Amino acid sequence: MHDIRAIRENPAAFDAALSRRGIENASSSLLKLDEERRAAILAAETAQSEQKKAAKEVGAAKAKGDEAEFERLRALVGEKKAEVADMQTKAKDLDEKLQYELAVIPNLPYDDVPLGADEDDNVEIRKWGTPPTLDFDAKEHFELTSVAASMDFETAAKTSGSRFVMLKGAVARIHRALAQFMIDTHVDQNGLQEVNSPVLVRDDAMYGTDKLPKFGEDSYQTTNGWWLVPTSEVPLTYTVAGDIVEESALPIRMTAHTLCFRSEAGSAGKDTSGMLRQHQFEKVEMVSITHPTQSDAEQQRMLDCAQGILETLGIPYRTVTLCTGDMGFGARRTYDIEAWLPGQNAYREISSVSTTGDFQARRMNARFRPADGGKPEFLHTLNGSGLAVGRCLIAVLENGQQADGSVKLPEALGPYLGGKLTLNVDGTLS
Incomplete structure (x- = not known):
């Protein structure tokens, strides 16, 4: 606002x-x-x-x-x-x-945001890791022999329609392990508070986090008026709505693992194969509520947290600053992290880390009381994926693929998989 x-x-x-x-x-x-x-x-x-x-x-x-x-x-x-x-x-x-x-007017970009029309004008600022050199033709995640039977799009379509998937067996376990690994890392190493948040929210929460009134078609609304969250950014950020927070309590750092729901309006014909773009997916979200003077440093901190997950998993990635034409409605600056996907021979977005300045805080009337007793001021809010669990699963499967269709899994997942780090061609773990 x-x-x-x-x-x-x-x-x-x-x-x-x-x-x-x-x-x-x-x-x-x-x-x-x-x-x-x-x-x-x-x-x-x-x-x-x-x-x-x-x-x-x-x-x-x-x-x-x-x-x-x-x-x-x-x-x-x-x-x-x-x-x-x-x-x-x-x-x-x-x-x-x-x-x-x-x-319905988007946020004002910071002066350091590159000018541009679309994703082609985004600016790469970091690249980590080397894409694996394969002596065979790389396959996409859903084509791998070890994965195909456990990534069931047909049954999901029968129950729910297109852009849904049922994960089964070992693949479902790897997906769950990734989410647990992310949450544990953010809590134990990155100092975020874990929150088990609702996935149904009211109009006020959607409006306060700039998802309404302009983007209602991108989300799902229940028959009795609640909205299914497009991301847990909504309930986490809205926790300070209407509040005056003491400056000494800042920054507030939270993380949540939730189901997310998006209608994918306007994406017809895009990423229809596999589970890259789904109506229902899981994400580990990071939200920070900060003093205005802290928000730039906090965005860098959040970016480091998200990048650290990929580095620990050994997934090559690149980080870009989104240009003005590709940046989201509520953001003043956004960094996208793109994981390397051998099956597509391309980097694809796996996290966005954005600062909104006081844009959301004004909509929510969320303020802090300065330590010197001055007049309450608007907070700054930030959000970032840490990470999208399904897309991380894709990256793990494709980067660990072997010539026979099996997958070597990252050592970081060992504690969550009983030490079994190979997804065999028959869909079992060993």
Whole structure:
């Protein structure tokens, strides 16, 4: 959410920042609407003042026995009362319209975000690991002999439709092991607090984390009004909604492993094979709530946490800074981590780590009280995948694939798999 007062004070800076996202002259319509709203508020206050004045004079006229003046003033009070109600309704309608317009404008990118139109303009800032050299043709995860029988798309389609999968046997266990490994790493090594959060949330939580009103079609809503979370960023971030947090309590760092649900609106025909893009998936999320001066450093810390998971698993990856045209609606800066997938001969996104500044905090009215006792200020919120479990499973399977269709698994998963680090061609672990 944008601050109309800041736009009013410096419309040129607001327009310059939004122009980097391809939106031109947004301030003019907002300021016109704001001017109309403020005029309606002033008119309502003026009419209300005149109403109160006339109401006092009514009593005086009655006391004097001036019947004509009494009737005139009583009629004036009625007129002013109707005028006040009309102006208040107009001001309320204009305010709601302004709030909506402010809510559907994306966040302002930081100055260091590269200018660009799409993913081709993203800037690589780090590369780790060497893609495996295979003396055979690499296969995608669902084509591997050891995986095919345990990654059941056909049965999932029978029960739920396309873009669902049933994992069975050893593959299901590896998937679960990855999630446990991620959570344990974030809690034991990275200092995040584990949260078991709801996957059903209310409108307010979706709105506060910038998923509504503009992107409702990207999520699923139940018949009784709850939303299935697109990511646990929503419930974790919303924990501070309406709060004034003591500065000494910052930063707040949380992680959760949850089911996530996305309609994948607009992705028809994209990544239809395998489990790269699903309607239901699991993700280990990281959320940080920070002091504004800490948020840049916190984003780097979160990025290190996510990269560390891949490094421990031995998965080659590259990290890119998203350009203005590829960055998400609520972000001021986003780093994507892309894991190497031999089956596609390409790096594919496995984590996004974003800072939103105070964009979400304004929508949620989430603030902190400075240690010096100053006026409460808006918090900064950050979120990042740490990691997408299904995509990590894909990366582990494809990077560990052997010529016979078996898979060598990362040593880091040993404690979670009973020390069995080979997925055999018959789908068993040994």
